[in-house]
Amino acid sequence: MLSEHYANEHLGKLLLSQKEYRPFPSIDERQMWEQIPQHVKDYWLQKGLSKLNHAWPTITATQYMDYSRTGNRSRYEQLSWTRRQDLAALIIAECIENEGRFMDDIINGVWCICDELFWGIPGHNYMMRRNDPLPDVADQIIELFSAETAALLVWTYYLLKSRLDAISIMVCERIALEVRKRILEPYLERNDFWWMGFREEEMVNNWNPWCNSNCLLAFLLLEDNAERREAAVVKVMRSLDKFIHQYHSDGGCDEGPQYWTYAGGALFDCLELLYGVSNGKIDIYQTPLIQQIGRYIYKTFIDEAYYANFADGSAIVHIPAELTHRFGRRIGDAKLAGLGTMMLQQQQERATTLQFPSMFRLLPSLFHYSEVENYTGESPHVRDVWLDGIQVMAARERQGTAKGLYVAAKGGHNDESHNHNDVGQFIVYCDGSPMIIDPGVETYTAKTFFSDRYTIWTMQSAYHNLPTVNGVQQMQGRQHRAMDVHYHQEDAFASLSMNIAKAYPDSAEIKHWIRSTTLLRHPQPCIEIKDDFLLQQATDDIVLNLMTPHCPQIDDTGNIVLQDEKEHRVQIQYDADRFTCASEEIALEDENLRNVWGAQIYRIQLKTKTSFDHAAWTLRIRQL
Incomplete structure (x- = not known):
C-alpha cells in the first residue's frame, strides 16, 4: 500500500530534509508554547517541579536478572519506565517555563539513560542471538522500549539542542552516538527482527508499527545523510505494508482495544510522520482499510473508559485522546474525532500523560488541547x-x-x-x-x-x-x-x-x-x-x-x-x-x-x- 505508491525514484523529492523538517516548535520558538492552556501548563510544571534536583534511580545487573531468576517483569520495567517518564516531565516543564532550572536534571537523566547498556527490557532478551540473563551489548537488537527510548532522546535533542549545547556540546553528541549505534545502524543493516515482517513464516502484531514509528522518527529528526534517511523511509514503508496486509477489510484488531493504541494507533503515528515529512504528499488516509482501522476503536467502545475486551485486553482502556481525535479528523469521521474529545473532557490534563512517554503523542496533545476540547462531533455509541x-x-x-x-x-x-x-x-x-x-x-x-x-x-x-x-x-x-x-x-x-x-x-x-x-x-x-x-x-x-x-x-x-x-x-x-x-x-x-x-x-x-x-x-x- 505504501511502498508500491511511494518507494520509487521520486521519494527523495517528496521528503523534507532533516533541517527543513520541523514537526513541532523547539524551546526557542515560543509562540505555541505560550498558547498552551494555563491549567495544562500548570499541570506539567508541577510534574517537573516534583523531579527538581532529582536523584535518578540506579539500575543494577542483578535487578535486570530478576526476570530470569523469578519471572517477574514488573520490577525492572517500572525502574526503566520511571526514568523515561521523569525525563519527559522535565523536558516539557523546561519547554513551558523556559528559565533553565530543569536543565541540570535533564542532562543527568540523559546521561543516566545513555549509560544503560541496553534500552530494552529483560522480557525481550529472547530476541538476542545468545540467551543469557544479562543483555549482550554486542548484539544491538531493536525492540519496543529500546526504540521508545531512542525516540525520547531524539526529541530531547530536537527540542533542547540550543540550550544543551550552551552547557556542553557533549550531551547532544552522546545522544546522536548512542541512537546511531543502537537504532539507526541495526535498523538499516538487519532484516531478522521478527516484527519487521520480512521473514515469511512470521506474523506481525502491534510491535511492527510501534517499533517502526519510533525508528522512523529517529531517522527523520537525527539522520543528516539523505541517502540513509531515504533508505530508512523505504524500509519502514515495506515493513508497514506487511502489517497492513494482515488486516481484514473490517479493520478489526484481534489484539483488542487496549492494543489498538499500539497497533492501529501506532500505525497512525507512522502515517502522520510520513504525511508531515512530505508536506502531505504521502497520504493514504482515504484508503478504506486505513479508515476502518481507525474506526475499530469506537466500534468496541461501551461507555466512559470501558471497551469490549477480549484476549489480553483490559476492560478499562485509556486511549490517547488527542491521537484518536486527530485520526478521526484525518479520515473525516466525526464519531472517531468525537470519541477523542469525550476522552479528553473526562480525563482533562491527565489526557496528556502517557504510560510510555511518546513525545510524538504528548506534544500534539499539548498544542491541540483547546481544539480537541472544544470540538463538537458525533456520539461514538454506535448501535x-x-x-x-x-x-x-x-x-x-x-x-x-x-x-x-x-x-x-x-x-x-x-x-x-x-x-x-x-x-x-x-x-x-x-x-x-x-x-x-x-x-x-x-x-x-x-x-x-x-x-x-x-x-x-x-x-x-x-x-x-x-x-x-x-x-x-x-x-x-x-x-x-x-x-x-x-x-x-x-x-x-x-x-x-x-x-x-x-x-x-x-x-x-x-x-x-x-x-x-x-x-x-x-x-x-x-x-x-x-x-x-x-x-x-x-x-x-x-x-x-x-x-x-x-x-x-x-x-x-x-x-x-x-x-x-x-x-x-x-x-x-x-x-x-x-x-x-x-x-x-x-x-x-x-x-x-x-x-x-x-x-x-x-x-x-x-x-x-x-x-x-x-x-x-x-x-x-x-x-x-
Missing part, C-alpha cells in the same frame, strides 16, 4: 457492530447512548495475537456498567508469552463465559476455531451464532455445539444466550461458566440477580430443572486485575443435574 474478519459483534439497545443493555461476542480461533481460549465468549453491560465480563489478563510475567501461558487461569475457557464439557476446556491453536459463523442484524435484534465444537479437543466428545448470542430490542429488551448441542455420548458433566464483578444473588427458582454499587441491576434466568447453580469468589491478588475489578470477582457455575447427549437451552438476561 450495531459486526467485524467479520475477527468475528466480533456488538449491539446496544439504542444508538447514541449507553443506556440499556449492551452485549459483545466473538468467534475467531484460539491462536490469535495475545490469545485466550475464548471462542464463543460474550460480555454484558447495563447502562454502561459491567455485569458479565471477560476478566482480562494479569500483570505480564515470564509465563505469559511462553509454554506455560495456558496454565494461567485468565487464559483458560473455564474462566470465560463458556461451557466446560466432560471436564474439558477449550484448547489453544488455530485449528480450535469457530465454524459456521453467522451474523444477522435488523432493527429489532442483532444476533451472532457459531459452532464452537472445534474449539475443544476430541476428549470433550462434542459433535456440534451451536452458541447464539442475541440482543432483542423489541418488545421487551433482553439478551439471549442459546446453546444447542450434540455429544458423542450422554454426560451429566456440563458446566456453564459466567464471570461477574458482582456478588450474585441466586435463588432456587432459576434467577440470578447482579447489582453494582450504583444499583444497576440485571436478572439472569436459567432452567432450574436442568441446572444447579453455585458461585465462587475469586480473590484478585494481581494489581492489573484489581485496578479494573477491585478485590474480587465471581464465577457462577450452572451444572447439569442429569445426563444429556443432546439438548438446547437459553439464558435470558434482562435489566431490572
